[in-house]
Amino acid sequence: MTAHIAPLPADLVSPQTERPTVLAVEDLGLSLRNADGLLPIVTDVSFSIREGEAVALVGESGCGKSITASAIMGIAPDNAVITGTITLNGKVISGLSPRDRRRLCGRHMGFIFQEPMTALHPTLSIGRQMTDTLRHNLGLSHGAATDRAAELLGRVGIPRARDILKGYVHELSGGMRQRVMIALAISCGPSLIIADEPTTALDVTIQAQVLDLLDDMRRELNLAMLFITHDLEVVGDFCEKAVVMYAGDVVERGLSADVVRAPAHPYARGLIDAVPAHDDGRTRLTPILGTVPPVGQWPEGCRFAPRCSRADGQCGTRPSLERHGPTDARCWHPLETMP
Amino acid sequence: MLRYLGKRFLLILPTIFVPLILVFLLLRLSPGDPAGMMLGDQATAEQIAALRTQLGLDQPIFVQFLLWLKGIVTLDLGNSIFFREPVMQIIPRYAGVTILLTLVALTLAVLIGVSMGLISAMNRNKPIDRGVVTTAVLGISLPEFWFALLLIFLFAVTLRWFPVAGYNPPSAGIVAFAATIFMPAMALGVRQSALMTRMMRSSMLDVLNEPYITTARAQGLPESTVIGRYAMRTAAMPVITVAGLSAGYMLGGAVTIEIIFALPGLGRMLVEAVGRRDYPLVEGGVLTISLVLAVLNLAIDLIYAILDPRIRYQ
């Protein structure tokens, strides 16, 4: 890695700085309104994605990564109160009406879910689901939409596309289902794809196929991709940048190579150490003690402090996301970067 | 698809025959002698014995059963003891009214249930939702006959929109028919429409949480398409199941309603035939109701198979 002399926020450091920014999220906050008032779910989330770039949003269940994605898509729950700014292709979309937000879906943003079996309609044919989208978003005729759907299925590596269009999701294998989901997401030419744990439900060999396909699509279509995952190892292979979330906060942000190899935040380090690594003779893993605090029970100050071996009195105040070595981290006592 | 329907058909056969056998046994084993009743108080023992022989009532019960079974298979249900004409000629005169009444009641119940349930689900926890839910609970707890009297009081006695009772067949004109069928159909359908409202509401709320609804929204489809096509398609399934069950209840409930509104239907015919120990007519009536129910159930299965491809391949 090149040594960074000026401490620019790591978010701005990109190997292809000339590429335009597709998505910029600034100080995004999301709270759910319930009987007791506002319950914060996500706070101060900031990151950006450039054209053709894949950014990982990493964290364990309950860290707020999926609801961040739904806030970007504009499909957050009705009782969500969203603050901060979301900019898509230079246009601020966070203030738009729900109806205008919906118009951006499909045409400008595509979504890929974890479980294609439940994310595709069980009793509408694959073709119907694809042509509904194509006809609505692109104003295609039925015939043209069917042709385009078949072409898209071929493009994501599905043989006998015309037959598959007549079929239903339960007739397909897990890998094929996720390919259909990908075809649907890219069908109307979006510039941003949000993929929420797209390979978690798949077997390891199929997982690799689907990751390859996503990677190909990103390169061919120059897509900006937000890749939500709990698996830091996938991040290293697949994404240029990584944003690590913990208890609704971004705790670390930077180039994924740096985040995976030399994280500054103790939580990111803990996530890496907790996974049994290949070619590793360790007889014990290094787990993170305790459990993720549930929403509504976040500690004051640094939310990771109660589980952190480096915590002291200073951690009672909330740290900000600052540059430490090659990455940005929200920590008073970041880990030293190894040379 | 055909195999599926064939299988459903075979499963339906018991629903036709079990009630028939029960009716056969109940009538034969209950006290009271139809021959005696038909001939009146002045009949001699010889006359009664002769009639019993003529009707086959002196045969052992299993012989009667075989004769009865043969009658059903050959569609010869014998003569009504009271009317002295073939059952197969009497039934159609009454069956039409009951079938129409049930169909109209079912249609009303589905229309009301689906729209109310939908409105309720779309406005979850808002005042309109609470209002619908409360009304539905009320509708479920209302006895049909009481609701029927309420309708008569409101529409016939107070507003004078409809006649208190009586029946005009559709051939008398659609307005005349509607005027006599509306109140009975409402009375018959109110409880089922309340059930369907609740079913539609909970089923729609479940479906709206399904990931494929999020997908449809994330694809930019307008909310009208998301609800009307993507959500309704699956949310309707439990409602259809309820509609099938409702049809059964309604055929049973028709007895009370036909008597209250003086409709010349199968229900009223059956009650009278039972009172007269008119075995062939009772059996004919029960057979008809079972058949109608079976056809309705097959129709529901067919709708299921059309709406859900997973069923077709089972």
Next chain:
Amino acid sequence: MSTETVLSVAGLSKSFRAVKAVRDVSFSIPRGKTFGLVGESGSGKSTTARLVLRLVEPSAGSISFRGMDLAGLSSGDLRAERRHMQMIFQDPFGSLNPRMSVRDTLVEPQLVHGIGTPAEQLKTAERLLAEVSMPRAALDRYPHEFSGGQRQRIAIARALATNPEMIVADEPVSALDVSVQAQVLNLMRDLQDRHGTTMLFISHDLRVVQFMCDEIGVMYLGEIVEQGPRDRIYGAPAHPYTQALLVSAPGKAGGQRARLKGEIPSAHAVPSGCAFRTRCPQAFERCTVEKPVMRDLGGGQKAACHLLDGAVAA
């Protein structure tokens, strides 16, 4: 260390009607060691675990546990033998009785197998909780009051309650978050070291299997295609399927593109010859016609592949 064999399985097969779920599986586990079965969904690894526990009756083959043929045991003897063979499942929520307090959950297996007096049973329950690093206060609480990781700790404590010789663990950490996963894996290894428990460990996660297991069997479509000591399997995989699994694992490939094509075929239609040939990048004619046999590769490593002809143990 003793090399006594605790579990030995030979020629184990299971068919569910036309589906050959497990075919001719053989392996043995020495005392205190962990044998890992790794494979994708549909590989038959979970069915093998159920066969070993005799939750499913084998179609063919023998299971010898502590020198006894499990397949030949009467149901009474089998029940007694279960004391020595306990299990841990993937979903700690589904496998714990929600209406049983932790105390009852830990006492029940002892009660069933008649171990100790009530006072001793309670003492054991307290000791078990301490062993899985749970506070004593947890005794009076119920499964829903705990997180996923804590529930899995309770499930582990329950498995240890009868002081079994062997534990069968089916995907015990798959439902847990990464950081919690590490806690549970460490715990399982510590307990194994302390009690000398033998373990059959089922997982789809190659990293977890590598961490936990001494010996590994790689399953594909109901068969073990390669087995051997951990370091051989991960260091020098011989079967193309094992090789593909290892390159497919995240964090391993680094942009490598040696991908398997297609997906695992249905167990209804197992390909002729070598079952893996339809996805094998190196398949040739012989693979279609002739089923490869297990070849000994030395160092305890065995694999079934025609490419290994001539690669005889040195």
